[in-house]
Amino acid sequence: MMEKQCFEGLSLSQDLPLSQDDSFKEIWSGLIPCIATIPTLTAPQEAWPAGTMYDSLSQVLNEGFDENLFELSTEMPTTDSVTPYPSSTVPVTTDHPGEYGFQLRFQKSGTAKSVTSTYSESLNKLYCQLAKTSPVEVLVGKELPLGAVFRATAVYKKTEHVAEVVRRCPHHQNEDAAEHRSHLIRVEGSQRAQYFEDLHTKRQSVTVPYEPPQLGSEITTILLSFMCNSSCMGGMNRRPILTILTLETPEGLVLGRRCFEVRVCACPGRDRKSEEESKTKMQSGTKQTKKRKSGPPAPAPSTSSKKSKLASSAEEEDKDVYVLRVRGRERYEMFKKLNDGQELLDKENKTKTKVSVKHEPAVPSSGKRLLQRGERSDSD
Template sequence: MDDQNLDGLHLTQNLPLSQDSFRELWESVVTPSISTIPAATTENQEWRPDGQMDMLLLPYQVLSDGFDENLFELPPESEARDGVTPPASTVPVTTDYPGEYSFQLRFQKSGTAKSVTSTFSELLNKLYCQLAKTTPVEVLVSKEPPQGAVLRATAVYKKTEHVADVVRRCPHHQNEDTAEHRSHLIRVEGNQRAQYFEDLHTKRQSVTVPYERPQLGSEMTTILLSFMCNSSCMGGMNRRPILAILTLESPDGLVLGRRCFEVRVCACPGRDRKTEEENNMKTQNGTKQTKKRKSTPAPDTTSVKKSKSASSAEEEDKEVFVLHIRGRERYEMLKKIHDGLELLDKENKTGPKSKVSVKSEPPLPSSGKRLLHRGERSDSE
């Protein structure tokens, strides 16, 4: 660039150090006119500005118009990316809330056979299922939710000392899985629109699936859930009871309904359900019996002891023993003793009826002649 073309470009040199703002410094710079910038030439052809040249000079024109105060401000944060849930509470609510849509859940009746892969106990409000086996869950509502509503499934620990911990799969089962969401305990099967989320603040994991209207002739919608870790896995649940929270949410994340139930992932769901239901019944019956025992008076111990001793004596008398005797004489002698004892027992059982009555002689008269017995003669004869 020639020196004569730079005459219009100069800077002020009389600025005091560290006294003026950056805006004043910017405005003090004199920008030359675009017409003074010479056109670049080549050896064979002169390069002339066109539409592309205008695009190249556009930033220069913007800067020459004046100082922009928002030049160095950061752009606003973009919206949340896919796969990130809106902020959730630290301690999730585990109470049932049917809401205006009467949100309800149903489970298929499977019984307590050993061959079942999942079974639900209405007595305990608890689901028993095997590892990675599909469990159908039926969803019922009284009226159709808004367009775009979703169903969300979240797992939390039941006890208060563990509720702050995040429910995750154990490292062993995570390493065996190749899916992107391999750390999630709850998985939705048979639906390609299922999305897996992890909250940025609480780190809790959940899975959502769009709500689908019931098919023609049905009043419910069915979703398929799988639990990908045993309740006894070390490094995972580690025998800590968990709750599954199933919520109906609007497209904006507003909860429209909530249902909670306990989950046990085990090898034999039917056996474990039967055992826990029996233990629960025994516990309830045991508390009722203790209350009754406190109200009733204590029985007499002496009468109980007497009745026990009498019954034990009768049982001993009924017992039969075999005695081996050597020699005929000794056998006959012991047999006579035995027969006598048997006869004595019979007489004792019959009582006073078997006793022989003895006729008493009539009393003698106080005076006069003595009474004569039959066949007896008097003294005069």
């Protein structure tokens, strides 16, 4: 028997099974008679107001022990959540402002080598450095529903790669200690950003709640970072990507969509300038080819000019002297005879051309006949 003092000097006497072999259910059933002997609990119910601790404790004692009371739930929350809606296998990449007039704007950074992020309006392309913040300005035409969010998703641009999931390369994943290190797009400056992965397509996305514009402003700024270079092996591997930014309700209903191309590189300003110049050259080249096709055909070069060019080139080649190294005396004598014979042929050809030029009769002007030997002219 064990004696214990409690409740202002009242003594309680009860055998308590303290062995480790006894279950918690047996200990609970042994404590019920002890608790029932407390005078305050056996007092008239009128002394306790309705809905107080007396009613709840009495209900627990009457119902008995619940074996499932201390069981943990099998559904544990995960840091990388699942998207609340099933996304399509091939995402749509066309712009759709929707009824709220969803629009995007980018800051004008120019093409200097020192910029970390710049946007080309002619190419609809964002150039940025690895893990550097790229601000994206959002405009809406009217007030959005309560709890609206922005979702950013990366997809490949070309049709042969659009079914693949855009992920970071293994090198950058292993260097990152974040829980969502496999995600390419990251939202900076917000603790309420959530990272999702679709169960069916395995596409990854990040959401951030919509914040209304501050006083005196009409835009809301989102800070995006791209955590892998476009040239990373095992990741994008020089394949162009698109970023889809959607405006959604908390239930996943799309209210608007905007899409732009992204290139993650070491020098955004230089790459933007070179790609814009190449595009203008291509456009100007196509215009020139069209003009040439519409005009008259160019005259073909005459055969005489071709022959003169060939003769001049042959003369220039004849003036050049080449040295040939021959091994062995017999071979040297053979090549020497060939060379001497060729030199004699060249001299004979030159003398023949000079003689033919001297004996060539003069050609009379048009309308006159050559006099033969023994003939006299009409004037004689």
